Amino acid sequence: MAVQTRGHAGHGHGHHHHHHDNVYLTSSNKKDAGVRITRIGLFVNLAMAIGKFVGGYIFHSQALIADAYHALTDLVSDFMTLGTVAWSLKPPSERFPNGYGKVESLGALGVSSLLLFGGVFMGLDATQTLLSQFAPEAFEALEHAGLLFHGHSHSHDHGAEVLGPNINAIWLAAGSIVAKEWLYRATMKIAQERKSSVLASNAVHHRIDSLTSLVALATIGGAHIFTNAAWLDPVGGLIISLMVINAGWTNTKTALLELADTTVDEEIKDSVRKAATKTLSKSTTTQDIQIRDIQGLKSGQNYLVDIEVGVTGSMTVQQSREIEEILRTGVGAKVRGVRRVKVRFVPSEVEGVDFAEEFIPGDVSPRISPEPEEHEHEHEHEHEHQHSGEVHKRR
Incomplete structure (x- = not known):
């Protein structure tokens, strides 16, 4: 703790007012709490990304695969958050006379941009699947023109999706909702206490992941309950992507304003x-x-x-x-x-x-x-x- 408290001496206060030291100690503790919750989130995201990819592949669920892509972008965001939170609290140097805070703003921009682009690609993928199901002629024309995003569709075996063991995919989605909602609340609590844009950005990732898992759960459940409801799965993927794009844009705007020195x-x-x-x-x-x-x-x-x-x-x-x-x-x-x-x-x-x-x-x-x-x-x-x-x- 002494090392972290010493960093404040460079700011011209705190080094000889012992009765104020507890404030700096709590801010150091908050820093540790921010790093700790981000590490927990990192391990949870890693486990979920692997689980959802495997589950989505086995159970032919596009909503689950879209969810796994999202868990993967969250994983990258956790690494960026960990790096920038630690950097931003360093004392000022000759080269960075205003401190390293803008490193965190850049981190927040990177994290939110990942979310934004990830949402766009997921949306394109889901739209292609819907096209292949409801307008196969248009889909084939686009494929011949080379205008498709992946050049493939997930509609290859939707019979398995209606009949198969989809109920197992539901357990994956349900577990994800519980874990991510807890992570959102824990991370946002620390972010608000410290007014940290990058931690808030990361918390919103967890909440979006919780909501996307809810959509995945509903679409997988719907495809399992109703006959011939294969379209529900890509519709779920599309809804998830729109939610991700919205969150990504909101956070990108906040980070840009911070970098523009409002x-x-x-x-x-x-x-x-x-x-x-x-x-x-x-x-x-x-x-x-x-x-x-x-x-x-x-x-x-x-x-x-x-x-x-x-x-x-x-x-x-x-x-x-x-x-x-x-x-x-x-x-x-x-x-x-x-x-x-x-x-x-x-x-x-x-x-x-x-x-x-x-x-x-x-x-x-x-x-x-x-x-x-x-x-x-x-x-x-x-x-x-x-x-x-x-x-x-x-x-």
């Missing part, structure tokens, strides 16, 4: 504001200071926060340094996930000041502000003119 949500801003105000009110040296504005970026599970404070003009650099330390420690101890706090001081009496003024205005550019070389050339030309004028007068 601001933190209002809930976090409010938490930071409350923590900062409370911290200042406790200190005797900070009575005349007001919190003016809060801004921040989400970088994986890490929040990089900027606080603007209004102060009197007579404040010394030493006093401002103390206030900065007080705020950093207070906010870092109370708001989970805050990894960096920057404080910006503005005069209390000046109104309408905000973070936008930190940006260089568009009308200030190197072309408008003259370069020193141009000045020197102008002076040289003036000097030459004066010199030639003096020579002319002498003549």
Whole structure:
């Protein structure tokens, strides 16, 4: 534990405030919990992917095979999650001055993209099977044109699907529902506590897998109960693929927005504001200071926060340094996930000041502000003119 706690010393707080250490210990524990639940998910997904592929092949169930493909994409996502969660909590370095949080955002993008593309391919496969059953002429025309996704259909032996031991495939699907729903709840609980997009993304994978197994169970059951219901199986595969595409797109959008540096949500801003105000009110040296504005970026599970404070003009650099330390420690101890706090001081009496003024205005550019070389050339030309004028007068 000591090793993980030490990582926080680099953030300028926590290393000499022993009464706050429990906060960092819980965040380290949460990290371990996140890694642990992901490892459990990894083993469950591995077992399920193998079980469903074998079961789907033996029982000729396309819904089960679609489900197995999905369990396989979940397996890849577990490996990516494990890697990115561990990386994102590393302290900042010279090369990564804002920390490694965006590595997790990239991981979330990778995981959700896998889900999105996996859903599209599963949908194409199921659509082909339906085409081969209900529009064989169109299916054959597409096959001759070479436009089919796999170039094969699962409709090869649906007699076995109606008559065969499909009830065994149902047990596989039912077991999957129970295991995946438990994994979803356990992973989402940790993801919400730590506001981790990659863990939330992984949790949604588990929930989708639970729902897809439910669809597989219904379609396998339907094909087993009704006569001539072979079409139910690819319809189940198609429904599963649409659910997977929807989840994949939602998570992809979230990860892209995080990578594009959209601001933190209002809930976090409010938490930071409350923590900062409370911290200042406790200190005797900070009575005349007001919190003016809060801004921040989400970088994986890490929040990089900027606080603007209004102060009197007579404040010394030493006093401002103390206030900065007080705020950093207070906010870092109370708001989970805050990894960096920057404080910006503005005069209390000046109104309408905000973070936008930190940006260089568009009308200030190197072309408008003259370069020193141009000045020197102008002076040289003036000097030459004066010199030639003096020579002319002498003549």
